Amino acid sequence: MEEKLMANKFIDVASYQPDTLVYFKAAKRLGVKGVVVKITEGSATGTDYVNPKAANQIKHAKKVGMIVSGYHFLRSLSVPDAKQEAQFFIKEAKKRGLSTKATCVVDVEAADLTHNVAALTQQINAFFAEVRRSGFKKMAIYSNTSWFKTRINRSNLTVQNFWVASYGTVSAGMPCKAWQYSSNQMINSAKTDISVDYQGMFTKKVLRKQKKQPQKIKQNKKWVDNLGVTWYQEQGTFISDRAINLRWGARTSSTKIALLRAGSVVKYDAFAHSGGYVWLRQPRGKGQYGYLATGKSKNGRRSNYWGKFK
Template sequence: MPIYAVDVYSESNDSIIRDPHAQAVIVKATQNTGYVNPKCNHQWDLAGQLGKLRGLYHYAGGSNPETEAQYFINNIKNYVGQGILALDWEKAQNASWGDPTWAKRFVIEVHRLTGVWPIIYVQESALWQVANCADVCGVWVAKYYSMQWYSWSLPNMSVSSGAFAFLTGWQFTGGDMDRDVFFLDEAGWKKLANPENKKVEESKPSAPTPAPTPEPAKPKSWTDSVGDTWTEENGTFTTNQAINLRWGAKQSSSLIATLSAGSEVKYDAYSRHDGYVWLRQPRGNGQYGYLVCRDANTNEPFGTFK
């Protein structure tokens, strides 16, 4: 029988951990080398009190991978062996996105420190970036039918495992909460967490100590050639209706395509002008596409953001 799980971070409500459908909880522990989730210990303890399987993940910042691995393990060393470990490999706030060597160096260092191979969370389209980990790690793929799939029933869709022999896990929703399914049983989960079956102390581990959180860098802003101000921001927008994708951020700009409801667009900047909030979509050869995502007057969104 598969294991259904949720993954949580500092802004997640405890109700997500308490959801009776979730048999396991994977908690964000660290990011880069300067952030510890201040709710990590609480979320870990709550999941344990509810009798759920547990895990911890590190969000890659793209700095030195060995240093990030050491930072991760140093902050969760008292939990090693009690839950699975995972690397969250995403584009946002990741300076090494696109580097196919980074994840392998990270997991090798984690294994050197703990004897545990972490699983790797990655979107399906970026499986190639972590393919060289397939000989030692499991893969946890993110792919959604839509951002409005507010259900624990699995959507009927194919999900690739790329170079990996099989899917270890699949994150199949990301709207109201991140729902996951892992294709293993409780014994398999515990084997990933503690492959050498080392004795784990029963006493409560000490809490990770949050490191000082540096002041976030102010987003870069600029004014384009037609006088519109843009602000740098990376994310994914999923449309909830048909929206035109254009070569410029004007309603008069020439059309690239009409996106159907449920289309996902990766964007790197936004601008509020001419009655709308516009997003900029990076495309090949240094070109960009543009689309509206929100009514600037009513603030009504035309989709969801992640």
């Protein structure tokens, strides 16, 4: 699929996959740039599971130049459970060579069997609070599309980096940082999960900090268009993290030009706050412009981002 070709590839491994250098060299030859290694499952007083291959998988992945992340399979039934699981994960991850600069993932597929959405969401937040206190700064949540939409309250999560599993589909089905699109990638005769990374969270060493648009603009560089929208001149590049409509005007009622895919790169020359959104103006040649919303706005201030600026 064209969308997959646009992004960097990474795999995730557990005890089912090899821990040999040969395996990771084979993955590297396929263009795989990163790996997420299963470290633990449950807690020291509960399931007490540690992936016996984790240390070698981390070592050999680093040796071939892959970006290494780690994940924990959550089995908590309460907030105290979640905290204990986080402490267990942190201890074992550091012991096996996972750097605090690595991305830490919580795999949420079997927790909170009561189907209590609020309780599970609180447990995930408690897990990340412990991970954050231990010095890790990059965190993400893994689950399938159905769980993200029905079993977790995404808007109440303290971490908004989603890695979504959805097989046999044309997309992840929701905005996300990464999409696991197959569990059947063969690497050195071993079935392996494979994903695409849209923003470098699992495949790049250093993520650039998101640049916020300056709010103070010189008065001689602003104007009002024929829709009554006040624009401020600014040159820049925006990279979307979801599909966004490109329109002929800075209104949600304006005619659509095209649907820009996640990962689209847009060069713009001005921005505006209009109708509860922050809009960018894209020069299209011959005096024409396209307009796209890039996040929500309240009282003239941006409240979220639908991508990043560079």
